[in-house]
Amino acid sequence: MRLSVIGTGYLGATHAAAMAELGHEVVGVDADPRKVEALSRGEVPFYEPGLAELIASHTASGRLTFSEDIGAVADCDVHFVCVGTPQASASPAADLSQVDAAVEALAKSMRPDTVVVGKSTVPVGTAQRLRAELREATAGQARLVWNPEFLREGFAVEDTLRPDRIVVGVDDDRDAEVVADIYRTQISQGTPFLVTDYATAELVKVAANSFLATKISFINAMSEICDATGADVTTLAHAIGLDERIGRRFLRAGIGFGGGCLPKDIRAFMARADEMGVGESLAFLREVDRLNLQQRDTAVRMAAELLDGSLTGARIAILGVAFKPDSDDVRDSPALSIAAALHLKGAEVVVHDPRAGANAQRAYPTLNYVDSADEALRDADLTMLLTEWQEYRDLDPTRTAEQVARPAVFDGRNVLDAESWRRAGWTYRGVGVR
Template sequence: EFLQEGHAVENTLRPDRLVFGVQSDHARAMLHRCYALAISDDTPVINCDLATAELIKTAANLFLSTKISFINAMAQMCQAAGGDVTLLADALGHDQRIGRDFLNAGLGFGGGCLPKDIRALAARARELEVDVLGDFIEAVESINEQQRSEVAELAIDQLGGDVTGRRIGVLGAAFKPGTDDIRNSPALTVARRLAAAGAEVWVYDPQAVVPDNAIRRAESVREAVTDAELVLHLTEWPEFRQLDPVEVAGWVKQPLLIDGRLKLDRPRWTEAGWKIVQLGRAATL
């Protein structure tokens, strides 16, 4: 299956392809009968052996993970060179061989699917002594983890190198919008690291429950950011993009914002008096 969390029904009714790993004509015929409706809509069907079917699934998730880590590596390069990773991604996206999907720099991927699947593929590659693939996957994972560290360190730097007792408001806890899933959440990783460094961290998410006693759960954006010396935007919920930066500026102690998802309207927030920091967009620092 190639279901995306939050889109399972749509993906089931209208899949972009069907992969059947089978060992007999009977099994193939049964699957074609089960998925007759989707097949009648000209959904591509790939009939293959079991090993290929398994590899298709894990390779798809590895490719998506790779695109995310690639653009995040380029974000670090843009930061160092003075470039703008959002413009870079837009330019790459116009190339039909590449496409714009999954070229969104930020905190990287999380959840229960991509990390699990690519680690399983890496383990299998090691078992079969395909070390080149195992090494490749480790590099993808390493870049993904670096992004979380980069944002946590950036937050500490923006507050002068010491966050002890400093109030920080975090917008987002789920690993992505549209779900309450906090498994391997990049947002919570950053929040926990700041709390461990001594900060008073308040987190608000429209759906996800914050399970950590070291992090304080807010019931609203306002509660999360009231008297905050720093605000972090870490899950790209639509309601966060719709916030009025002038109004929010009246709640915080100082208008300092790290946009860890590069989804907020930078000119709009800047015009409202905010200093907004976006990794990979060096001009904002």
């Protein structure tokens, strides 16, 4: 099929490349000319494992093209809307201006009898509103489907090519068949294909993110109790996770969640529930958000404790500022927010990240960014592992002890082997671990 993808950021670029891989002809449209230029050359303007290869291969074959011009959608049969829905500047609600602008522009440029598929994460009720707008703009011909996206940054290619489920919200079951055709390969490989109404499809996405956020804040709350009682949260998580009703995944205590999705999605969900008069039902999410942000304060407090109370003038090596490993995304990154807080409290913060340094520097230009972990570690009074990149997990505690001024480490992701670091002479602190 001939598909367009509007918005080629983390979600859209991956989706466009994956659709080309499935055999479709795809044009990606983005408002940012630098992104379009880079993608057209087969380059990815952000880091996502495996994506550069996929984009290069399909731009070379001609099956995947990019354009700044929305007119490029004119001969496409289906249009995916993948633009951003960030947190609004003046409220916790979602800012839908990109979605509104994209759908308005699409309606003017697409063939009127084609199908628009929304993939952006939107507040419940948005699809119903957009459907009415689209139909008005196309004399009742255009159709709308909502198909939320569940990809994880760092695994985006794999998750898009082999998703664990495909959910589509429709107001006419026949539209589901068009989407099923696009995802024929995955469906034939056994991926569950769930057809539902708009509201349920929109809610599946935010409910899933709310559940994951709750799981993380739950184990972080347990880590505080473990700290207070001398218990060990890693063993606790393992023991409760063996109960298959609970499950082990997403139960690792640490500095909390961040990124371009979880924090803004739970806030937008609460804001939408408030608007609908059912805010009380999501009151627990306020606590989930608060507990999550508290982990950042806890990390700053632990840093001060490891430095005998004084951050001023202390040289702190920050290992990792991406919101998660295998990504260069620093949107609402707990690691970067901790680094910035330490700097504001007078520490000399030296930051290394294998991929996210440039994005972090744009967001917080006043920190000291270096090109290698070795440089960050040199003469450090405190080492803080804040994003669990493999290269940090693999650090040799004996060699690392020789590089720093004082062998004190805060393991913000509970990934180092505390015993071997202590044996090498380190003062080790994790989150809720002994």
